[in-house]
Amino acid sequence: MKKLLMATAAVALTAGTAFAGGHAKEVKLGILIGFTGPIESLAPSMGAGAELAMAEVTKSGALLDTATVTPMRADTGCIDNGLSTANAEKMLADGVSGIIGGDCSGVTGAILQNVAIPNGMVMVSPSATSPGLSTMEDNGLFFRTAPSDAREGQVMAEVLTDRGVKSIALTYTNNDYGKGLADAIKTSFEAVGGEVTISAAHEDGKGDYSAEVGALASAGGDILVVAGYLDQGGLGIIQSSLDSGAFDKFGLPGGMIGDSLPANVGADLDGSFGQIAGSGGKGAEAYFALATEAGFDGSSPYSPESYDAAALVMLAMQAANSKDPADYGAKIMDVANAPGEKIYPGELAKGLELLKAGTEIDYVGASAVELIGPGESAGSYREIEVTDGENKTVKFR
Amino acid sequence: MDLLNALVALTNYVMIPAVAYGSQLALGALGVTLIYGVLRFSNFAHGDTMAFGAMTTILVTWWMQSVGINLGPLPTALLALPFGILGTMGLLLFTDKFVYRFYREQKAKPVIFVMVSLGVMFMMNGLVRFIIGPGDQRFADGERFIISARDFKAMTGLREGLAFKTSQGITIITAVVVVVALFWFLNRTRTGKSMRAYSDNEDLALLSGINPERVVMYTWMIVAGLATIAGVLYGLDKSFKPFTYFQLLLPIFAAAIVGGLGNPLGAIAGGFVIAFSEVSITYAWKKVLRYLMPENLEPDGLVQLLSTDYKFAVSFMILLIVLLFKPTGLFKGKSV
Numbered sequence: 001m002k003k004l005l006m007a008t009a010a011v012a013l014t015a016g017t018a019f020a021g022g023h024a025k026e027v028k029l030g031i032l033i034g035f036t037g038p039i040e041s042l043a044p045s046m047g048a049g050a051e052l053a054m055a056e057v058t059k060s061g062a063l064l065d066t067a068t069v070t071p072m073r074a075d076t077g078c079i080d081n082g083l084s085t086a087n088a089e090k091m092l093a094d095g096v097s098g099i100i101g102g103d104c105s106g107v108t109g110a111i112l113q114n115v116a117i118p119n120g121m122v123m124v125s126p127s128a129t130s131p132g133l134s135t136m137e138d139n140g141l142f143f144r145t146a147p148s149d150a151r152e153g154q155v156m157a158e159v160l161t162d163r164g165v166k167s168i169a170l171t172y173t174n175n176d177y178g179k180g181l182a183d184a185i186k187t188s189f190e191a192v193g194g195e196v197t198i199s200a201a202h203e204d205g206k207g208d209y210s211a212e213v214g215a216l217a218s219a220g221g222d223i224l225v226v227a228g229y230l231d232q233g234g235l236g237i238i239q240s241s242l243d244s245g246a247f248d249k250f251g252l253p254g255g256m257i258g259d260s261l262p263a264n265v266g267a268d269l270d271g272s273f274g275q276i277a278g279s280g281g282k283g284a285e286a287y288f289a290l291a292t293e294a295g296f297d298g299s300s301p302y303s304p305e306s307y308d309a310a311a312l313v314m315l316a317m318q319a320a321n322s323k324d325p326a327d328y329g330a331k332i333m334d335v336a337n338a339p340g341e342k343i344y345p346g347e348l349a350k351g352l353e354l355l356k357a358g359t360e361i362d363y364v365g366a367s368a369v370e371l372i373g374p375g376e377s378a379g380s381y382r383e384i385e386v387t388d389g390e391n392k393t394v395k396f397r
Numbered sequence: 398m399d400l401l402n403a404l405v406a407l408t409n410y411v412m413i414p415a416v417a418y419g420s421q422l423a424l425g426a427l428g429v430t431l432i433y434g435v436l437r438f439s440n441f442a443h444g445d446t447m448a449f450g451a452m453t454t455i456l457v458t459w460w461m462q463s464v465g466i467n468l469g470p471l472p473t474a475l476l477a478l479p480f481g482i483l484g485t486m487g488l489l490l491f492t493d494k495f496v497y498r499f500y501r502e503q504k505a506k507p508v509i510f511v512m513v514s515l516g517v518m519f520m521m522n523g524l525v526r527f528i529i530g531p532g533d534q535r536f537a538d539g540e541r542f543i544i545s546a547r548d549f550k551a552m553t554g555l556r557e558g559l560a561f562k563t564s565q566g567i568t569i570i571t572a573v574v575v576v577v578a579l580f581w582f583l584n585r586t587r588t589g590k591s592m593r594a595y596s597d598n599e600d601l602a603l604l605s606g607i608n609p610e611r612v613v614m615y616t617w618m619i620v621a622g623l624a625t626i627a628g629v630l631y632g633l634d635k636s637f638k639p640f641t642y643f644q645l646l647l648p649i650f651a652a653a654i655v656g657g658l659g660n661p662l663g664a665i666a667g668g669f670v671i672a673f674s675e676v677s678i679t680y681a682w683k684k685v686l687r688y689l690m691p692e693n694l695e696p697d698g699l700v701q702l703l704s705t706d707y708k709f710a711v712s713f714m715i716l717l718i719v720l721l722f723k724p725t726g727l728f729k730g731k732s733v
Contacts, residue, residue, distance in 0.1 A: 174706075198699065201706065207631070207641035208418070211679045211705040214410040218681035219699055236636070244409055245546020245558030264535075 027069045027323050029054060029313060030091040032101030032111065033127075033306075034078030039103060045291075045300035046126060047073055049366075050100045052294050053310035053348065060349030062356070063318055076102045081110040088115040097323040098313040099123045100306065105130030105176065112142050122325040124313055124332070126305035129254075129277075131180050134374055141325070143332050145305040145312070145369055147277055147379020149177070153184025155275050155381045155397050156225070156253060157192050163273065167195035168251060169221035171212065171237055173228040174201040181227045181253055197221045204232040209240040217246035223272075225251035230261040242268045250274075252384070262389045272386045273394070276301070279368040279380035280396050287345040287366030304345075304366030305377075311348055311365055312336055318355045336371040338362045398555075403688035405557040409546070410684075415676040416669075417565040417634055420572035423668030424627035425645065426652035427579065427661055428620045434596040434659035435616040436497075438510030443624060443649065445521035448642035449488055450625025451632045452529045454481030455536045462538065470540040474629055475567070481629060485621040492517055493617050501613075518643075525639045534637045539563060564634040575626060576665060579619070583661065588615055596659065644709070648675070651712035655719045657726025666727060671712050679705045 031050050035043045054069040063069065072094060074087035084107040091099060092115065099121060102108035108128035116123045117139055124143045125133075131150040136142070160168065170186060172178035178201070186196045198219035202212050216224060216237075224247040228234030234256050241247045242265070252261070252274025262269050278284075278301075287307060291298025298304065313328070315335040320328035335351075340360030343351040351361050363369055370378040383394045425447060432440040440446075457477035467473045500513055542548075543566050546558025583589040588611075595602040595612045603609060628642065635641070652671045656663025681699040690696070703711065719726060 200704070203706070205638065205640060207635040207638060207644075210410075210414045211676060211708060214414075214676075215679070215681040215699060215701055215705055217410060218684040218701075220684070243541075243546075243562060244560050245550070246410075248547075 025067055027063065027067050027314075027317065028072055028094065028096045029069060029310060030088075030096040030099040030101065031071055031073045031306075031310075032076055032084065032088060032091065032099050033103040034107075035073070035075045037076075037078035037080065037104075039078050039127075042127075042301055042303075043103070045296050045298070045303040046103070046306040047071075048294065048296040049291070049298065049303040049306035050126070050310040052290060053307045053314070056346070056348050057311075057314050057352070060352065062349050062352035063314055064321070064323060067323075069314060072096060076104070076107045076111070078104040079106060081107055084111050085114045092119055092121060096121075097317070098325060098328075100309045100313065101125060103127045103302075105133060109133060109136060112136065112138060116141055120325055122313065122329045122332070124309040126309045127302040130176060131184060132176070134376060138374070140329055140375075143309075143312070143371065143375035145308045145365075145367060145377050146302065147377045147381075149181045150184045151379040152181060152253060152275070152277070152381065153186075153188040155379070156185050156251065157188035157194065158397065159273065159275055159383055160189060160194060160223075160225075160251065161192050165194065165222045165251075167197055167221045168223055168225045169197050169216045169219050169247070170199040170225045170227065171202050171216055172199070172226075173233055173255070174203050177255070178227050181255075185225060185227065185253070195221075202228065202233045202237055204229065206233065206236065209233065209236040210244065213237060213240045213244055213246050216241070217244065221247075223247060223249040223251050225253070226256055227253050228255060230256045230258045235261065235264055238265055238269070252386075257384055257391060259391065262386050262391060267389060269386045270388065273384060275381040275383045275397065277305075277367075277379060278382040278396075279304075279366075280382070280393070281368065283344050283364045283366050283368055290346055298366070307345060308363070308365035308367050308369050311345075311351075312363060312369070314348070315343075315351055315355065315361065315363055318352045333371055333375060335361055336363050336369050399688040402555055402557045403685045405549075405555055405559050406688070407685050409557065409559045411676055411680055413559075413561060413565055415672045417568045418676065419669035419672030420568050421627055421631045421634065421668075422645075422648055422652045422672055423665040424572055424575060424623055424630070425649040426656065426664035426668050427576070428623040428627070429649055429653040430656070430659055430661055430664040431616055431620055431623070433653070434661075435592055435612060436510070438507045438514065439650070439658075440620075441511065441514045441646065442492075442518040442521055443620075444642045444644075444646035445518050445525065445639075446485060446489065446621070446624040447628030447631070447645065448525045448637075448639050449521055449628075450481050450485040450621065451628035451637055451642070452525050452639075453484035454478055454625065454629045455529065455534055455632070455637060457481060458536045462536075468539060470563070471567070472537050472539045472563070472633055474536055474633055478626065478629055482622045482625045485625045486618050488521075489617040489621045490614065493613065522639065522643065529639070531639055534632075536637065537564065537633050562634065564630070568630045568634055571626060571630060575623070579623075579661065582619075588612075592616060647709055648672075648712045651716040655715055655726055657728040660726065660728045663726050663728035670727070671715060674715055675708050675711045678702045678711050679708050 033043050051071045054071050057063050058068045076084035088111045102111050105128040108125050127146050129149045131148045172182035226234045250272040254276040257276040287304050288298040316328040316331040317323050319331040340362040343361050343363045345366045368380045372378045381397045384391045385394050429443050454477045457480040458474045461473050540563050543561045546560040549559040591607045652667035653664050656667030681701040683700050
């Protein structure tokens with residue numbers, strides 16, 4: 001028995017070194033997102049997006065001398081730090097070469113700190129947006145294809161100034177996301193000369209928001225910016241503001257954009273505006289077509305970002321000619337940004353061939369990827385205006 | 398003009414919401430105080446009884462809406478209300494028969510009853526979530542406003558709008574009607590008198606031939622009515638979500654205790670005291686003061702005593718102050 005164990009261990013060791021150095025025939029990539037929990041409705045399209053990219057690469061046979069890419073799914077629960085780190089550990093034990101995830105900002109930080117950094121694993125998150133992740137010491141292992149909320153604050157300030165809004169009242173849902181976003185909006189808007197009359201928190205899940213609205217109304221402002229959730233307190237605040245005549249126009253950041261808001265509020269919401277991460281153009285359209293062909297909804301939030309996250313990892317592997325995170329991690333920024341030939345969704349094979357030939361590429365992908373600063377998306381946003389009870393895209397920023 | 402604007406703003410943001418909220422609290426506190434008066438324990442399950450009543454009403458309302466029955470400009474829920482009350486009566490009589498009666502026969506101490514009601518509360522809590530789910534439910538229909546803020550501004554030309562929702566109007570009118578009916582019942586009818594007699598002195602009431610089980614039954618039935626009405630009005634005015642009803646327990650108890658437990662008049666007064674304090678202490682007075690004060694004295698800050706997050710703390714504070722200085726409440730109730 002003892003000999004058998006020794007033998008297995010020895011085989012495993014040699015195999016391990018051989019895999020790490022050379023060109024293995026299989027590359028495992030983890031997809032670690034919240035298949036259960038608060039964003040479970042988004043997770044299927046995100047997972048499908050990442051798997052679509054992997055299938056495309058496997059089919060092309062262009063990665064690291066015809067390696068196949070195998071996806072491996074696991075759950076974060078979106079808000080469950082224990083579950084996420086345990087699942088991340090399990091992925092490492094199963095030998096993944098990179099992780100697409102996590103999804104929500106809190107668990108992403110936990111996985112990064114507890115699993116990815118100690119083990120030197122590369123993580124690319126498609127959807128974590130907290131500004132706190134920008135400053136986290138990550139040893140060059142963490143990237144995200146979603147923009148930071150700090151960027152959304154700037155975009156919101158631009159939207160407000162362009163529409164001639166001079167002063168705003170600001171209310172946010174009382175958690176990390178709401179507070180971070182509200183701070184970002186406040187700083188950016190004040191930097192361009194706007195006035196924030198009040199920045200007050202609201203709790204989700206209350207029956208009555210008339211007291212909160214009373215305070216907001218007292219502070220005054222041209223419009224009310226609601227950095228909350230559309231199915232939660234955000235809706236209550238808007239409803240109560242309209243009822244008491246406190247505000248009749250609202251600024252709606254990403255968490256408030258969705259079909260259910262105009263449907264629940266009705267005609268009074270017309271004229272309100274906001275923005276949500278997203279992009280248009282050639283890349284997005286190509287991706288939507290691919291997704292429809294594969295049988296899922298590519299326009300679902302963060303689905304394009306997931307495709308791009310997986311694509312970036314695989315392109316970087318080819319660029320470094322290795323699937324070792326220590327080698328390819330540094331290449332992610334190179335393949336994502338100019339200079340080089342632009343690569344769109346569905347053209348991953350072309351990108352891999354170019355990299356093999358030693359040509360530089362600039363991966364554009366489904367969400368117009370442009371990584372800045374500590375490896376996060378520069379962020380393109382869709383500016384939305386509510387017209388006739390529907391969210392209409394006005395333009396891209 | 399400025400004075401008028403200040404008045405309108407005050408009415409819009411303080412008076413109307415506080416009166417509506419106060420009426421809902423008063424109805425809830427009446428139920429709590431009746432149980433305390435007649436059955437002699439604090440019923441922690443009251444908030445969830447309200448949730449159950451509102452839920453039954455909502456289910457009937459949905460059914461009525463689906464077959465096209467409605468009340469025109471008034472919410473359909475009013476038509477469904479009697480069915481909700483019947484359902485709640487059934488539930489309360491059921492719990493009394495299978496839970497409370499056992500302890501009554503044991504002549505258990507009030508504190509045991511309180512613990513039992515805590516258990517009943519968790520059961521009802523689960524029951525409501527099991528049937529209708531933990532989320533928000535919408536069931537209001539009909540005209541939304543008696544006067545909307547925009548119409549008011551256009552009508553009067555004032556800078557401030559005044560909104561008066563149908564649900565607020567209904568709440569106030571219903572509360573008045575219910576309170577009048579309840580007092581008439583307690584003071585004029587035979588059953589009402591026997592309930593008061595039983596509440597004042599149990600042994601004496603037994604000696605004079607009052608059937609205690611009947612008194613208990615009538616009490617639960619009246620409480621079911623009060624709880625369902627309060628629950629439905631709150632749901633119509635704000636929104637229905639099981640958890641918010643559980644949270645309502647605190648202000649309701651504060652109202653009942655401030656007024657004097659066991660004293661119906663006190664419950665009503667207590668409801669309004671709590672509602673007005675909650676709303677006015679957490680209100681930011683900047684807007685009103687700006688109209689009233691001369692320009693150079695205008696406040697810069699919000700003039701808000703407490704952030705709205707501390708709303709529930711207000712009921713706690715009032716509760717503590719009353720218990721410290723006037724343990725029997727503003728109107729002479731029983732001491733706790």
